[in-house]
Amino acid sequence: MQNTRNRFANRKKVLVIFLACGGLLMLLFVRLVYLMVWRSDYYGAKATDLHERERSIKAARGQIVDCNGVIIADNRTVCTVSVIHNQIENPEEVIRVLSRELGMPEETVRKRVEKYSSIERVKSNVSKSVGDAIREYDLAGVKVDEDYKRYYPYGDLASKVLGFTGSDNQGIIGLEVVYEEYLEGKAGTILTMTDARGVEVETAGERRIEPVDGNTLHLSLDVNIQSYAQQLAEQAMKAKSARSVSILVMNPQNGEILAMVNVPEFDLNDPFTVTVEGGAEISEKEKQNLLNQMWRNGCINDTYEPGSTFKVITAAAGLEAGVVTKESGFSCPGYIIVDDRRIRCHKNGGHGSQDFVHATMNSCNPAFVSLGLKLGTERFYSYFEQFGLLTKTGIDLPGEAGTIMHKPENIGPVELATVSFGQSFQITPVQLITTVSSIINGGKRITPHMGVKVTDEQGNTLETFEYPVQEGVVSEETSETMRYILEKVVAEGGGKNGQVQGVRIGGKTATSQTLPRSEKQYISSFLGFAPADDPQIIALAIINRPQGTYYGGQIAAPIVRQLFENILPYLGIMDYNEISEEKGEESVSE
């Protein structure tokens, strides 16, 4: 009886225990639902983060092509050799093979192989043949990844303009830097699952985000013109033992640059080797300085005293202001007194009495000094501003130097006089050619440029670049007068050596001194354009520190003449069989 009652109590208690346990399990189940439904995304993402390893796939950098579609910057497949520490089975063999195939000292390779890391890069930018050879050994733990490296088929052609890329395929100088965003493309990724030790799980597969290759950059540069101009520049540099020679060729109507040569150029496929003498025992810092010097684009990064070519600008200002006309008379006794200074003309006896056209043909300093004085500081300066001389040209190349000009309040009569014939201040070659272009093209201040458009792999145009053009810098009338005068300079004046048979050429020579003047070193230049009545092409040749004869009219003008003789027929501006003055616009403008 009592036992039975007791058993009832026991049974009830067992039920209590069961229900309590069931209740707790239910609570835990609710907790599971919370974790696996509500928090699933959170923990799932955290787990994926933990399991996935990212490896990036490089995107091929976009090509750079010239105006005819010739590829001047391309990619070549290279390999990156790496080792995965805990997959290496035979470290000694790996070290031996890698140091032999890669031509690296054994200690260096040993350090990489024995370093405890998930993946260690031994060498990048290994040529494909070496990479393939290493792959042939089939060594456990050695990984050969294919990769792209920039390759420049023309070697040193337009080296300072194109620029080159660094180890991560990023642009370092030149157009490669400016158009980085179009060229670089987008790296892809391979996401692989790994276990806790970092070993890839083969069965888990991989997720790939494909890389997007860079786009193709089209330049206005013409490889043929560039090559020929470089050839001429190299000849001149050698013949005159000059320090450097620059040649700029541009379309004065729209600012498209067809060639920009700065010899000595450097090899774009080997940009980190100093080519100048004394290479061996220099410090890292000195080497970097030398490299920076070697990479400098003189047409843009450096300023110089333009000398007589600047008279084009003084003349245009005078004509625009109305203080001078073609017929205005000047007399030159061989010098002019400004304040207490006696400024000499390059012709000892003087040019005597002459009109303005002849004063320009003679490049007569006293005539231009008196013109400058007539203009006055304020007016002269305001024309500089109007012509755009005091601001940068805005060319699509990095590191353009600004004009170094006296402040207006510091310009006294002597400064004004020297500025009038292109001395005592400095501008860049590209500034000079751009300003002269806007004076002779009817008064349009154009922006010099290389980049024309960007296309994708299929050749669809993604973006066509537009550059600012400022109209009315000078009047059409002034522009026409300037073309007339500058044609006279070549036809009958100091620029005779720039004549090309069958084409009307306009131009101006210059011979200026480098600073300090005591060194007696010169810069000879010639600026020429054709056809003189409707300029389609303008070229500037600058010889820096020629030895022997240094007059621009004698050594720089022939360079431009030879250049024109060869490229004008090519551009369709000149026809040997039928001498025409009106044709060729189509072929040049695009």
Add this chain to the structure above:
Amino acid sequence: MAGRVKKKREQTEYFFDYTLLFVILFLLGFGLIMIYSVSSYEAYAKYNDAAYFLKKQLLSGILGLIAMIVVANIPYHFWARFSELGYLVSAILVIMVPFFGVEANGAKRWLPIPGIGLTIQPAEVAKLCMILFLANLVCSMGKLIRQPRGMIFLMLTAIPMVVLVWKLTNNLSSAIIILGISVFMIFVASPDYKLFIILGAIGSAAVGGLLYYISKLNMSDLEGFRFKRILAWMNPEAYASDVGYQTLQSLYAIGSGGVVGKGLGQSMQKLGFIPEAQNDMIFSIICEELGLFGAIIIITMFLVLLWRMMLIANNAPDLFGALLVVGVMGHIAIQVILNVAVVTNSIPNTGISLPFISYGGTSVLFLLIEMGLVLNVAKRIQLREA
């Protein structure tokens, strides 16, 4: 099922719990599959044998099944005479651990069995012996059990074993389980409620107070280090690099499983992220691979197991049988609840295996012996009387 029971009744007049047997075999088989799935990758990496853990567990399982069949066919009263001896032997085994024990996973909890190269975990032996000892003691106490004096006496007999296991094998989890089993059995044996409610209230208050105290602690305090596990429980992500690591990895596994899971064998967390995942953390990998549905099946199976044991306990021919079953039921219930609570970070991390499923030979062997006892108690149920 019902038809079968009828058929049996005519033949033997005794009951055999096929449902219980089915659940046991299901859990055992499922456990083996999961152990292979969870451990094969690491086992291959370590021992060059993907089935390393599976083989060892299979051996224990077969041994355990044989033991279960043997025990199920020996009338359970036979064991009553060994109850004191069992208590003594298990106590001696536990005491031997600090002197002769072998270490695994940084803890010294195993005793080598000379000659056959196997090891045994005395704490598992102690659980079974405690059940037998208390069941026998209650029956021999008679009416004393109805007085608080008797209850306290029972408690005092259980405490030494709890302390031995806790201190000598440095195994708080097993100590808690032995204590829990004892409390369950005493609770069922005694007709009293009030005392247990008071004890429960005091216990909850103490735990609550302690937690509040710890949550106010700074890590810079000396005390703070001792309670790091509890701080890591409150915020596992703040201790991801040390004590919170396992818990956090377990949460990643459970959370990334989602409703349907990644599929059998597809767990990522078992690839070394959860070390020794086939042991205490196996439930988190089950959740990762089989999702919420897999978790539901496992929890349901354990509920059925507990339910069958409740029925057997309540229909047992005598108090001794009933208490044996209650002890086993408490053992399994406590381990399942604590294990799932740990892997879901519902309580602070402490190593408790999931019965029948987690890897561990001694555990499976003794659980199956316990199930043999339960099956034998079930066999003694006379269906005519019921």
